[in-house]
Amino acid sequence: MIVAKDVKQLDEALHEARLKNKTIGLVPTMGALHQGHLSLMEQAKKTCDILVVSIFVNPTQFGPGEDFESYPRQLEVDSKLAAEANCDVLFCPAEEVMYPDGPTQLVHVRQGADVLCGARRPGHFDGVATVVLKLLSLVGPHKAFFGQKDAQQLAIIKQLTKEFFLPVSIIGCPTVREEDGLAKSSRNVYLTPQERAMAPTLYNALQSAAQSGERQLKKLVSMVENELSILPIGSIDYVEAYEYPSLKSVDYVEGTVILAVAYQFSKARLIDHILIEFTNRNRGEA
Template identity: 50%
Template sequence: MRTITTINELRDVLRAERREGRTVGFVPTMGFLHEGHISLVNRAKEICDVVVMSIFVNPLQFGPNEDFDRYPRDIPRDSKLAEEAGVSYLFTPGVEEMYPSKMLTNVSVAEVTEPLCGASRPGHFDGVATVVTKLFNIVQPHYAFFGQKDAQQLAVIEQMVYDLSMPVTIVPCPTLREADGLALSSRNVYLSAEEREQALALSRSLRQAQAMVEAGERDVATIRDAVASEISQQPLAVIDYVELLQYPRLGYTARLAEGDRVLLALAVKFGKTRLIDNIIMNV
């Protein structure tokens, strides 16, 4: 594995790879890698000749009161994991390399950014869309790999790529979970033992909702209320949102219909740690 910190060097080596006819797969991350990230690398290795991973904690997607400064970072650890996973090139630019001067350009996607995390984290998805556009322009991948755990982010990226005719294929990859059901996240390290135990209510409530839909429940408010009730039984849980929306356009609906593809998404704080989880269901 070769570690690269500058845009120009990465462009040079990838230009040579493409000239040799090799397909380039891209896994963008904010680091503090876990098995979920590694699963993206494994998928990329299945269909690409060259796998590029970026590690960049993007300040544009953090609000003024969010955890940019305390977001976990450990490049030596991540580098070892990336190399063991089979990453070809690890791109680890600093903020000065990515944003050498004040950014005057902003990439904004409408509608799909408005509910869920877009409502509670204004500007977040503008920051995501802007940095991903910049990374796509730097790497110029044939394929890019994103986890379904960030289902709204995935929908935003897919919409952006479609609308702007970007020459990259987005490959969604399933959410990875701990044995007890907790979705893998870099933020899980913040949880105390008690918070982590109570956070299991998230995946449990999603499973219960799926069972309700499979049993024939079609009223969105009933399903949503059942999920919120399950989570609210945990004393440390503070619900940001529980929503059931059409996917991938994230439109609201009062009743589910046969053939619908829907996203049940939730965000809940345990102490200072905000966790998201979701399930995508075909009705």
């Protein structure tokens, strides 16, 4: 595995692969790698000749008072995990590499960023879109792999590549969960033992609503809110439902809906969602 810390090293690492027209797959991460990230790498290795994994804690997607400074950083451990996943190139740039003149230019996301997490984290998806655009430009992958766990992010990135005519396929990969249903996340380490025991209720509530067959989105939201309201700890940040992937607000839909939740524990804000496909038969998907 080649470790590249700047643009020159990255170009040198990918030079031969580019000359030979090998397919390059990119898995962008902020580190603190877990099984969810490793599943993205596994999928990339199956369909691409070269796997590039980036590790960069992106400051422009964190707002005031968020956990940028305390976000888990474990490059030595992550490097070992990436190598074990047969990563070919690990790109781990410093902030001055990604923002050499500071964040003087940012992508502004106008559609899909004013709902769900975007409504509560102003500017968050501007930062996400900006760093993803930079990574795609630097690596030049044929495919880039993202987890469906961050479904809003996935929809926005797909639109980003469409709007800017980027020659890359964005691949959404299924959410990886613990045995009890909790979506794997780098922020799960912030949970206390009591909070960890309660956390699977988020996914259970989403599943119950999805399996109800209800088509009115307000009623789906109420079902989830009612189930979460009885938790003795933490508080609901939001429960919302939208048409997907447009993220448009509708009352009643024929098609696919995202039913999503964010829940605030003492130090961990967890997000989860389920996609419900309203066809002749209702089917919930994580």
